[in-house]
Amino acid sequence: APTWLPCGRHRLDLSYPRVMGILNVTPDSFSDGGRHVALDDALRHAERMLAEGAAIIDVGGESTRPGAQAITAQQELDRVAPVVERLVCELDALVSVDTSTPAVMRQTAALGAGMINDVRALQREGALEAALGTGLPVCLMHMQGEPQDMQQAPRYDAPIEEAVMDFLETRVAACEAAGLRRERLLIDPGFGFGKTVEHNLRLLNRMDRMTRFDLPLLVGLSRKSLIGKVLGRPVEERLPGGLALASLAVERGARILRVHDVGPTMDAVNMTWAVLREGCEND
Numbered sequence: 001a002p003t004w005l006p007c008g009r010h011r012l013d014l015s016y017p018r019v020m021g022i023l024n025v026t027p028d029s030f031s032d033g034g035r036h037v038a039l040d041d042a043l044r045h046a047e048r049m050l051a052e053g054a055a056i057i058d059v060g061g062e063s064t065r066p067g068a069q070a071i072t073a074q075q076e077l078d079r080v081a082p083v084v085e086r087l088v089c090e091l092d093a094l095v096s097v098d099t100s101t102p103a104v105m106r107q108t109a110a111l112g113a114g115m116i117n118d119v120r121a122l123q124r125e126g127a128l129e130a131a132l133g134t135g136l137p138v139c140l141m142h143m144q145g146e147p148q149d150m151q152q153a154p155r156y157d158a159p160i161e162e163a164v165m166d167f168l169e170t171r172v173a174a175c176e177a178a179g180l181r182r183e184r185l186l187i188d189p190g191f192g193f194g195k196t197v198e199h200n201l202r203l204l205n206r207m208d209r210m211t212r213f214d215l216p217l218l219v220g221l222s223r224k225s226l227i228g229k230v231l232g233r234p235v236e237e238r239l240p241g242g243l244a245l246a247s248l249a250v251e252r253g254a255r256i257l258r259v260h261d262v263g264p265t266m267d268a269v270n271m272t273w274a275v276l277r278e279g280c281e282n283d
């Protein structure tokens with residue numbers, strides 16, 4: 001996998017695992033519902049995550065949690081654009097935009113966003129062309145169904161890891177066929193997106209197989225319901241479980257961890273990395 005990624009005016013060093021801080025600007029995001037809707041709140045939250053070591057701030061205007069209501073492109077843009085603009089202009093942050101909407105990709109790229117994070121892997125009409133036009137790197141994630149229905153009865157004909165890798169293979173191929181260079185792609189198994197707890201556990205346990213793509217691996221496990229179901233913890237008590245998963249994910253090849261709690265995750269990731277790179281000559 002590439003050891004660095006051109007992200008607009010930023011150059012993201014991927015020779016070691018990086019942390020992406022979550023900035024939800026959706027009124028119904030599952031773990032900080034509406035707390036960050038106010039623009040100043042969002043900026044202060046981002047500033048804190050950057051100070052704690054976040055390499056990227058992921059800004060999302062449309063909640064992708066199970067059961068989330070879909071919104072219009074204009075609603076999404078009205079939420080995301082002002083935040084992206086201030087993150088770029090005031091904090092010079094590397095901003096990832098969590099969107100599947102072509103217009104949002106184009107407009108936020110014009111405002112200085114450095115990465116596109118699409119939970120729908122550029123499958124929406126016009127998304128691939130829009131992403132191509134931005135020149136930005138794109139994270140392609142696996143999801144079965146849509147947030148409104150994906151968790152009703154997730155099932156697969158093949159083992160989950162094969163279904164996910166086959167899907168990502170087709171999406172990477174579609175991007176390459178459209179002229180989106182492979183060096184600009186990241187992949188993500190999409191924990192919690194149309195998957196049972198068993199699917200998620202099996203997928204993480206076998207995630208090292210995804211290194212065969214030779215593409216940077218982005219994962220999001222923070223505060224997700226698999227932690228709640230295994231440990232019986234409510235969303236505000238899932239940090240220890242999330243740190244255990246972050247460490248495992250790094251051990252199995254993840255290079256970007258998408259999380260709510262940046263500081264604690266930095267320590268878990270850096271501690272794990274110190275062990276994994278022990279004895280490497282290029283220390």
Ligand SMILES: Cn1cnc2c(O)nc(N)nc21
Nearest residue numbers: 064098141188190191219220
């Ligand atoms: C927006 N979003 C929520 N969970 C996510 C995950 O696991 N990966 C990516 N890339 N985006 C996510």
